[in-house]
Each structure stands twice: as C-alpha cells, then as structure tokens.
Amino acid sequence: MRRAGEALAITMEDRLKMEPILDIRNLEAGVDDRAILKGINLTILPGEVHAIMGPNGSGKSTLASLLAGREGYQVTQGSVTYLGQDLLALNPEERARAGVFLAFQYPVEIPGVNSTYFLKAALNEVRKHRGLPEVDAIEFLSLVKDRIRLLELNEDLLKRAVNVGFSGGEKKRNEIFQMAVLEPTLAVLDETDSGLDIDALRVVANGVNRLRRPDRSALVITHYQRLLNHIVPDRVHVLMNGRIVRSGGKELALELEERGYDWIMPTEPVAA
Amino acid sequence: MDANDSPPARLGRFVEAFGSVTEAAASAREPHWMLAIRKAGLARFADQGLPTLRHEDWRFTNLAPIEALPFRPLPRPEPRAVTVADLDRLPLAGMSGLRLVFVDGHFEPELSRIEALGEQIQVCSLSQTLRTDGAWLEQQLASWHEGQDRAFRALNDAYCTDGMVLRVPAGVAVAEPIHAVFLSSGSEAGLASHPRNVLVAEANSQVTVVEQYASLGGAATFTNTLTQLVAGEGAQVEHVRFQDEGPEAFHMGALRAVAAGSAQLAAHSFALGARLSRQNIGLTLAGPGLEAILNGLYVTTEKRLADHHMVVDHAQPHCASHEYFNGILSGQSRGVFHGRILVRPGAQKTDAKQTNKNLLLSSSASVNTKPQLEIYADDVKCTHGATIGQLNPESVFYLRARGLPIETARRMLIHAFAGEIIDRVRCGPIRQALDRLVWDRLERDAQVRLDASRPHD
Numbered sequence: 001m002r003r004a005g006e007a008l009a010i011t012m013e014d015r016l017k018m019e020p021i022l023d024i025r026n027l028e029a030g031v032d033d034r035a036i037l038k039g040i041n042l043t044i045l046p047g048e049v050h051a052i053m054g055p056n057g058s059g060k061s062t063l064a065s066l067l068a069g070r071e072g073y074q075v076t077q078g079s080v081t082y083l084g085q086d087l088l089a090l091n092p093e094e095r096a097r098a099g100v101f102l103a104f105q106y107p108v109e110i111p112g113v114n115s116t117y118f119l120k121a122a123l124n125e126v127r128k129h130r131g132l133p134e135v136d137a138i139e140f141l142s143l144v145k146d147r148i149r150l151l152e153l154n155e156d157l158l159k160r161a162v163n164v165g166f167s168g169g170e171k172k173r174n175e176i177f178q179m180a181v182l183e184p185t186l187a188v189l190d191e192t193d194s195g196l197d198i199d200a201l202r203v204v205a206n207g208v209n210r211l212r213r214p215d216r217s218a219l220v221i222t223h224y225q226r227l228l229n230h231i232v233p234d235r236v237h238v239l240m241n242g243r244i245v246r247s248g249g250k251e252l253a254l255e256l257e258e259r260g261y262d263w264i265m266p267t268e269p270v271a272a
Numbered sequence: 273m274d275a276n277d278s279p280p281a282r283l284g285r286f287v288e289a290f291g292s293v294t295e296a297a298a299s300a301r302e303p304h305w306m307l308a309i310r311k312a313g314l315a316r317f318a319d320q321g322l323p324t325l326r327h328e329d330w331r332f333t334n335l336a337p338i339e340a341l342p343f344r345p346l347p348r349p350e351p352r353a354v355t356v357a358d359l360d361r362l363p364l365a366g367m368s369g370l371r372l373v374f375v376d377g378h379f380e381p382e383l384s385r386i387e388a389l390g391e392q393i394q395v396c397s398l399s400q401t402l403r404t405d406g407a408w409l410e411q412q413l414a415s416w417h418e419g420q421d422r423a424f425r426a427l428n429d430a431y432c433t434d435g436m437v438l439r440v441p442a443g444v445a446v447a448e449p450i451h452a453v454f455l456s457s458g459s460e461a462g463l464a465s466h467p468r469n470v471l472v473a474e475a476n477s478q479v480t481v482v483e484q485y486a487s488l489g490g491a492a493t494f495t496n497t498l499t500q501l502v503a504g505e506g507a508q509v510e511h512v513r514f515q516d517e518g519p520e521a522f523h524m525g526a527l528r529a530v531a532a533g534s535a536q537l538a539a540h541s542f543a544l545g546a547r548l549s550r551q552n553i554g555l556t557l558a559g560p561g562l563e564a565i566l567n568g569l570y571v572t573t574e575k576r577l578a579d580h581h582m583v584v585d586h587a588q589p590h591c592a593s594h595e596y597f598n599g600i601l602s603g604q605s606r607g608v609f610h611g612r613i614l615v616r617p618g619a620q621k622t623d624a625k626q627t628n629k630n631l632l633l634s635s636s637a638s639v640n641t642k643p644q645l646e647i648y649a650d651d652v653k654c655t656h657g658a659t660i661g662q663l664n665p666e667s668v669f670y671l672r673a674r675g676l677p678i679e680t681a682r683r684m685l686i687h688a689f690a691g692e693i694i695d696r697v698r699c700g701p702i703r704q705a706l707d708r709l710v711w712d713r714l715e716r717d718a719q720v721r722l723d724a725s726r727p728h729d
Contacts (some may be wrong), residue, residue, distance in 0.1 A: 043674075068673050071665070096675035104673075108666045112688025118671070125675035161688075180675065 018046050019084055021186050021217040022067075028077035029066055036062045038242035039078070044186070051228055051253060052221045054239035055261045061105060062220045063239070065188040067219070068102035069095050082186065092158060096122075097129035099185030101173035103192050110162040115174075119144065119181055147180040152203050162180055168202040176207040180241050183211065187218040193227035205230030206218040223258035238264055283321050285343045286427065290314050293431060296347030301398070303406050308570070309413060313429025322423050329412035332608045332640040333550055333579045338522050341492060342462030345431045349378035352457045356383060356486065362486050363709045367701050369448030375455045377433040377465030394439040395450055398468055401437040409437070412470050416500055421526040421552040424697040428498045431708065432468035435497075438481065442504065445478035448703065449510075449699050452482070454497065457490025458518050467497040471511070475504040475532070480699045481511050485525075485545070487518030494522045498564050501529040501539075505559060508536045510698055514706070516545040519576070523549040533559025533588070540697055541568040542706060543578040546645075549610075557584070557591040557619075568597040569693040571713065572605035572637070579608035584624065588613040589649075593622040598693045599630040600686055609641040613656070615722065617648045626656040626697055631663065633682075683714045 020043045027040040036059045044050050053161050066073050068081065069092035080087040087095060110118075124134045135143070148155055151173045161170050165187075172192055179187055189208070193201055208218065208231050220231055228236070228250065236252040237244045239259070246252065246264050256264075290310075297307050322339055323330040352375050359365060359373060372395070373383040379397035389395060394405075401409045403563040436452040454467050473479050495517065503509045509531075517523050523546040529538045541551045555564055570578035584593045588707060599607040609628045630639040643656035663685050671681035690710045 014352065070669055070673075091678070092672040093675050093677055093681075096673055102673050104670065107666070108670050110667050110670065110685070110688065112691045113671075113684050118674070118676075118684070121676055122671075122674035125677075129675075182674070195550060 006160060012088075020045050020081070021048075021083060022087075022219070023081040025077070025081075026078035027064065027066075027075065027080060029073050029075045031062075031073055033040070035076070036073075036242055040239075040242075040244060042237065042244065044217045044219060046217060047212075048234040049212070049218045049231060050235045050237065051233040051240050052219065052237050052244075052260060053223070053225070053253060053256055055061060056223070057241045059242045060223075061190055064102060064105070064188050064219075064221055065098060067186075067188050068092060093125070096182075097126050099126075101179050101182060101187045102182030102191045103172075103187065105190040105192075105194065106177055107163050107171045109164045109166075111164050113162050115160055115162050116144070116158045119178060120246060122178070123181055142186045145178055145183060150180055151177040151207050153177055168195045169197065172196055173204055173207075176204050180207055180211060183216075185216055186214070187211070189218065189220045190223075191221055193222050193224065202230060203229060227255040229267055240264065283318060287314065287318050289343055289345050289432060293345065293347045303410070305406075305410050306402060310430045313426045313431075316425060317430060319427035320423055320426070329581060329610070329642065332606070333548070333577065337548065338494060341522070343464055344460065344462045345433075345466065346376050347376070347431075347433060350376070352376065352459075354380070354383065354455060354457065358488060359383060359455070362453065362484070362512070364482065364484055364702065364705050366481075366705065367449065368449055370450050370467050372397065372436050372450075372452045373455065374434055374436075374453065374465075374467060376457050376463060376581045377454075377467055379434045383567060389446060391444045392441045393444060393446060394437065394499070396437055396438050398435040398470065398593050399433070401470075408439075409470065412418060412472065412500065416528060421498070421524075421528075421554070424496050424524045424526060424552070428466045428468055431464065431466040431496075432498070433466060435468040435470070435499075436481075436483075437469070438471045438473075438479070440473045440477040440479045440507075442474040443476045444474075446480070449480040449482055449702060454483065454485045454495065456485075456487040456489075456495060456517060456521065458487040458491045458493055459522070461492045462490065462492040462494065464496065467495070469497070469499040471499060471501045471509075473501075473507040473509045474504050476506040477504065478508040478621045479510075480702070481509075482514060482699075482702055483512065484514045484516065485523060486516050486523055487545070490518050490520055492522065492523075493518070493707065494518040496524045498526045499528070501527060503529065503531040503535040503537045505532040505719070506534045507532070509538070511537070511539045512542070512697060512699070512702055513540065513551065514542045514544075515549055515550075515551070516542075519547060521546045522617065524552075526552040526554070530556045530558050531562050531564060533561055535559070535562045536564075536681045537562070538565040538567065538696070538698060540693075541566075541580060543568070543570040543580070544710075546576065546578075548577045548579075551701065553580065553582040555582070555593070557586050557588055557593060560588045561590045562588075563591070564593040566593070566595040566597075566695065567653060567693055567696045569599075569690055569710075570597075570607055571600045571690070571710070572602070572607060574603040574605060576603075576608045577608065580612045581608075584611075584613045586613065586619040586622045586624060589618060589620045589622070591619065593625070595626040596693060596696065597628045597691055598632065599628070599639060600690060601639060602633035603629065604634075604636045606637070607614065607639040607641075609658070610641070610644070611642070612644040612646065613658070614655060615629070615645075615647040615649050615652055615654065619649045620651040622649060622652040622654065624652070624654040628658040628687070628699045629692075630658075630660045631686065632660060633663070633686070683711075686714055
C-alpha cells in the first residue's frame with residue numbers, strides 16, 4: 001500500500017521520483033463504433049492540478065466519464081493507472097472508495113434520497129475502504145457543517161433530497177461540498193464552472209483550493225479560462241478531436257482565452 | 273359460455289360447502305336475516321361464478337388458479353396453535369392501542385387487545401355485533417349496492433364468518449389507530465376466509481384504521497375480504513390495508529367506501545404479499561366539498577401478480593380525489609392497475625387526479641395499466657397518467673460514483689420510489705413501520721438483488 005503526502009515540503013525532484021496519481025497511456029475509447037478519445041497521454045503527479053481545455057465535442061467529458069467509470073464507453077486501446085492500479089478494472093464504487101471523485105457536469109436530481117443520509121453512507125464507504133471506523137451522527141454533523149460553510153451553502157439543503165430543488169449554482173457547489181466531505185485523492189471537475197456566476201465561481205474555486213494538498217491532485221476540465229484564474233493549474237492541456245494537441249503551463253490558458261482554439265493545429269496528423 | 277363450463281358444474285364445491293354454513297349459523301343462533309343474506313349471496317354467486325378473462329374488469333387477472341383450489345371455508349373456529357409471540361413477530365406489532373385479531377376468519381379474543389375507548393366508540397367483532405346490535409348491523413349490511421366485486425361480494429355474503437365492526441359517534445376523535453390483524457394459519461391448501469368489516473365514522477369524527485393480512489403457514493390459502501366504510505359529513509378517516517400474505521396465498525380484497533360532504537378520506541393499499549392479489553376499491557363521493565386520497569403501493573417478485581382496480585365516483589360538486597399508485601416489479605411478476613374516475617353531470621369543480629407509476633426491475637416483469645376518465649360535467653380539472661420505466665441509470669451511477677455499492681444504490685432509489693407512497697400515510701407509527709419494512713424487504717429480497725446484479729435491457 002502506498003503512503004502519500006508524508007512530507008509537506010516537496011521539491012520538484014521529489015515529485016519526479018513519486019509514483020503518479022494518474023497515468024494515462026495512449027488511451028483510445030469511444031461509444032458504439034464512434035472513436036472519441038484517440039490516444040490520450042497524461043501523467044498527474046501528487047499535488048498537481050492539471051487543466052484540460054478544449055472546444056465542445058473534443059472529448060473532455062468522455063475522459064471525465066471514463067475516469068469515473070460511467071457505463072457505455074468502450075476502451076479500445078491503452079491504459080489508465082491510478083496509484084499503481086488498473087483504474088479501468090474497477091467499478092465506479094471501487095474507484096470512488098479508492099479516492100477518485102467526479103464533480104458532475106450535470107448533477108442528477110434524486111427525489112426521495114435524503115442528502116445527509118446519502119452523504120453519510122458515501123463517507124462511511126470511503127472510510128471503510130481506508131480502514132477507518134464509521135463516523136457517528138455527531139461527528140458527521142460537525143464535519144458537514146464545517147464543509148458546508150466553506151462552500152457558503154445553506155445548511156437547509158442537508159435536509160432536502162439529493163439535488164432536488166437546487167438551483168444550477170447550488171448543484172455545482174453541492175458537488176464541491178461533497179468533495180470536501182469525501183476528501184478524494186484525485187478530483188475530476190467536469191465543467192464545474194459552467195453556469196456559475198462570478199461569485200459562485202469564486203466560492204467553488206476557494207473550496208477546491210482549500211482541499212489542495214501535496215498528496216492530492218485534481219483534473220479540472222473546463223471550456224473557459226476564467227476558472228483557472230482562481231484554481232491555478234500546474235499544467236494546462238488542450239484537447240482537440242480526441243487528442244492532447246498542446247500542453248503547457250498556466251500561461252497557455254491565457255493564450256487560449258486571447259486567441260481561441262483555432263490557432264492550435266494538431267501536432268500530428270489526424271488519422272483518416 | 274361453453275355448455276360444459278356452466279357455473280353449477282364448475283362452481284360445485286363453492287355451493288356444496290354451504291351446508292356447513294347453515295349448520296354453523298343455526299348453532300350460533302344467527303338472526304334469520306343474516307341467513308337470508310347468506311342464501312341470497314350464494315344464489316347470486318352460483319348464478320355468475322367467478323369472473324373470467326373475458327370480463328372487461330378481469331382481462332389481465334386470471335382466476336383459474338383459485339378455481340383449481342379446493343374450497344375449505346371454516347364456518348366454525350378450529351383450535352389453532354397461534355400465540356401472541358407469533359403476532360409479535362409480524363410487522364406493525366409494535367403499534368400500541370387496540371388490536372383485534374382474527375385467525376382464519378374467526379375473532380380471537382385471547383390474542384386481541386381490547387379496552388374500552390369510552391365515548392360510546394364501538395369496536396368489536398362482527399359475530400358479537402350480530403348478537404348485540406343486530407338491527408343496526410342489518411341496516412349496514414343491506415345498504416350496499418354491488419360494485420365491480422360482484423362475485424366476491426356474493427361469496428363473502430354467503431361465507432363471511434367474522435370481521436371488525438367499528439362505529440365512531442359524531443364528533444368523537446379516536447386518538448390511536450385501530451389495528452385489525454387477519455391471520456391465515458396457512459395450514460392447508462384452499463383454506464378460505466371471508467372477513468367482513470363494517471366501519472362507520474359518523475359526522476365530524478376522526479379515526480385511523482389499519483387492516484393487516486398475514487400468513488403463518490405457506491399453504492395456498494384464499495382470503496376474500498370486504499370492508500364497507502362510511503365517512504360521515506366532515507369526518508376524517510384514514511384507512512390502511514396492508515396485504516402481506518404468504519407467497520402461495522390468493523387474496524381478494526374489496527373496499528367499498530362512501531364519503532359525505534366535507535369529509536376527508538385517505539385510503540391506502542399496500543400489497544406486498546400473496547401469489548395473486550386483487551384490490552377492488554370503490555369510492556363514492558356523495559357530498560360536496562370533500563377530499564379523498566387513494567394511495568397504493570404494490571411490490572411483486574417472482575411470478576406474483578398484484579392487481580388494483582378502482583372506481584371513483586364523483587357524484588357531487590367541489591370534490592377532490594387524488595389517486596397515487598406506484599408498483600415495483602421484479603422477476604417475472606405482473607402488475608395490473610385499472611383506475612376509473614367517473615364525474616357525473618353536476619359534479620362541477622371536480623378536481624380529480626390519477627397517477628400510476630411502475631418501476632420494472634427486470635426485463636421479464638410486466639404491467640398492464642389503464643387510467644380512465646369518464647366526464648359528464650364541463651367545469652372540472654381532471655388529469656391522469658401512467659408511466660412504466662426502469663431505475664434511472666444516471667441516478668444509479670451518481671450514487672455509485674460516491675462509493676455506494678450498486679445494490680445499495682438501487683435499493684435507495686427503489687426505496688425512494690416506494691417512499692412517494694409511504695410518505696402519504698398520515699399516521700406516524702404506521703408510516704414508519706411500513707417504511708422500515710419496505711427497506712428491509714428490499715434488502716432481503718433475493719429477487720431484487722438478483723435483478724440488481726444483472727444488467728437490464
């Protein structure tokens with residue numbers, strides 16, 4: 001078993017020696033017979049935040065779905081290694097317990113399932129996997145109240161059914177609130193910024209930033225650069241037509257914002 | 273009808289058994305009017321027999337298995353080894369308050385909890401009422417016209433042995449729910465019981481009644497129960513029928529209710545048991561300005577069938593009736609729903625709503641649903657709808673993506689679907705007990721789990 005994050009001050013050199021949190025090699029995947037991802041390579045080291053940007057239809061959400069284990073995608077080539085294990089061999093709940101968290105682009109409303117009840121059950125599944133005792137009602141409540149303040153959400157939503165009657169912005173903040181409670185090792189944020197006004201964006205980003213630790217990583221998928229003003233990435237990748245066509249530092253996001261996606265041409269020819 | 277299929281031949285044993293009823297009636301010194309009701313019932317039954325698939329109201333529910341059973345009514349009680357401990361193991365056992373227990377159709381005072389409620393509230397058995405308050409009972413029994421349950425009503429008239437009689441005087445509120453348990457010993461196939469319940473809530477009274485049907489043994493028994501319910505003007509009545517009989521049992525249940533002006537009536541049907549069950553629910557809104565809720569949940573597994581057949585008769589203006597029925601079906605089980613709302617001329621400002629939602633947990637489960645509106649007034653608000661679907665895969669994925677096992681995720685969603693119905697039960701102790709029970713069943717039910725592990729089409 002791997003122990004991450006024992007030291008807080010980690011140099012770049014240490015980092016390179018570390019096992020990646022996520023290592024995607026030549027990943028090809030699609031739906032039915034349609035290829036969507038056409039050879040993705042991506043390595044995320046502990047503590048890093050990577051951003052994936054790209055136009056609509058480039059495969060961003062497919063990548064997020066694949067990492068979380070959504071059904072309906074076929075992987076035809078390549079591998080995804082998470083903390084040394086084959087992520088694709090795990091079912092969605094095993095991935096979640098192992099510390100992979102997907103903040104959904106469109107969180108589904110689940111009438112009749114109480115938010116608190118659901119989140120407590122989820123936390124206890126994660127804790128069980130980590131060999132920790134289940135939290136009791138009082139511990140859970142104090143944890144939840146602390147995190148709900150972080151996301152500036154109304155405590156009242158804990159009494160409601162999951163996402164039912166939440167505004168678009170509340171749904172997105174609720175995703176990050178759940179993330180703050182579950183404390184994942186790899187957070188995948190799938191267009192969490194879409195539909196958020198600037199205040200909500202700041203709150204969400206603040207929530208994500210507060211969770212940053214040397215042993216945790218995040219993959220932030222976004223269409224726009226503005227989220228990355230608040231969640232500053234270590235690396236920015238541009239996904240186009242199923243491939244990462246350019247990678248760079250945080251400046252790349254600014255350049256994209258200024259010039260759009262059109263100026264980037266695929267660095268290798270697209271297979272016919 | 274085929275010549276060799278004539279009622280007398282087919283129904284011989286239903287008729288032959290009647291001799292034992294007349295003997296028992298004589299030895300119990302039943303009033304002669306009761307015997308007359310019995311004889312008339314038998315004659316009507318012999319005349320029509322059990323409905324077949326050719327009857328419009330029975331198109332999807334084949335009663336042949338009931339016809340194939342032996343018919344063993346029990347006109348006299350037989351000693352049964354039923355103990356209070358047996359009762360304590362049943363769901364709802366923790367409820368406080370009055371409890372009337374019937375075993376194979378006969379009242380069991382030793383197993384019951386009866387204390388005087390005061391204020392002239394009468395709660396007792398039908399057999400006792402026959403002796404003590406015959407004239408009133410005769411009037412009640414005679415005042416009922418027949419509904420879609422004709423054959424079973426006739427059979428119940430002929431063979432009823434006992435049941436609950438409740439009379440709440442005007443203006444009186446009964447604090448705790450009144451609980452009647454109809455226990456089938458389940459000791460032999462064809463054992464038939466015909467409970468008859470007479471519930472009268474007079475003007476501005478309040479009462480909650482729960483009828484629970486359960487089996488101890490696993491034999492293919494037959495229950496044919498009929499409840500007549502009167503909600504007087506301004507009365508608030510909640511009626512819960514909780515059918516949870518054994519997996520081989522056949523259950524025919526009828527609720528015939530009449531509500532007067534400004535009454536509030538909620539009638540819930542929970543059909544969780546039996547191999548084949550049918551609830552005939554007839555509700556007449558006989559006065560203006562009343563509100564009625566008909567609410568139901570059926571959960572079927574394996575090859576079972578649950579059928580709900582409803583007729584809501586809006587005879588007066590300014591009434592609201594809302595029907596909500598949810599079904600959860602797994603295995604090769606079947607659900608049948610037929611809801612008819614009749615809005616008579618003059619029943620203006622009627623607000624009628626009818627919803628039937630079905631959750632199919634396997635590809636071999638099926639539902640026949642037929643919501644129906646028949647409107648003869650022109651200023652009304654009536655809606656109806658039915659859905660048949662599977663668990664939303666996106667919801668299942670969402671819960672799994674937070675670490676919940678697929679079985680738990682599915683169970684939570686199924687439970688939530690059941691909760692839409694359970695939450696409408698106003699009486700807290702009953703609602704909580706049913707909620708727990710449904711949750712436990714979903715966990716225990718191998719069929720639901722099996723379906724859960726199988727990708728569905």
